[in-house]
Amino acid sequence: MAEKKQKIMLILAAMVLIALVLWVAWAFPGANGREEIKIAGLSIDPDAQNWSASIPGDTKNGIRVPGYGDIYFPANQKTVPITLYNPGENDCLFAFSLYINGQGPCATTELIAPGTAVTQIVLDDSLSAGEYDLEIKVDTFDGKSSIPMNNAVVETKLIVQ
């Protein structure tokens, strides 16, 4: 009987300890020893996930910027699909912002680390069906020094249907 009680107490103690560790990790993101990155008011985007693309060629110096053909968004929806990707060969962090017909930004991401992407974004306002000019601005930052580096803006056609 006493042995059974002891086992139950041990299990309860283990559960309390695990709950405590999880709470600390959630409440204090830096407590796990890794420094939280913050550049120009931006943090690492929590929606960025590992993403790979078959981009041939040798690794060169320079910032690899993904380019796009026509982009298609569904009409009357604020959450729209678009893969905003920072190629793994890069050394810098990306932050994307979308401008539609020269207005914006209509949507932005937090920092995207090399080799990761977000696959959807939330627009400030949904769009009605039609064609628009879309600019995908890519701001880049040195991951170590936080210094802004050369940037790019990819211009393409947006078709909303």
Next chain:
Amino acid sequence: MQKKRIASALLASALVAALAFPSMATEITQDGGDTATQFTFAYKNDPTYTVTIPESVEIKKEGTDVSISAENVENLDGQKISVTIAGTSAYRNQMVLEGKSADGRNASMRYQFQLADGTIIETTGGKDQVNGVELASFTEDGTVSFKVLPVLAASSSLIQGVTYTGNMTYAVSLEDAE
């Protein structure tokens, strides 16, 4: 004998099970009928090509070679990838690097691009002077190189011993190929 009974039972069960599933075909009679075919399409909007722009350039007195590349270029349908200057970090989008001297004075230095055909791209104080100037174009994978040169002509804003920095925004677009 036992094995044969089990095998027969299994076969019979399979036959009954097959007959028990309703037909997936929609029955249409001359009086009409319920028809519905659901089509779905998932937008992906993935990148289709990659352009590599200069990362950071330490400009040497005699000039520094830089390059712009395009990879994974395909299905352009008579278009080209055009890389142009969209702006710089300097006032009025001038090709100017800025810094501060040890005693706190503001310093600036102009720079210029020298393309392979000898064309010089630079600003002389005007607004948006080089915005839209094409630096490279691609109809297939490739690399375009050019030189970045400091403009060291005498200027009150050019102070020795200063580290000058700045950045440029490159525009990437698909244009009709000439």
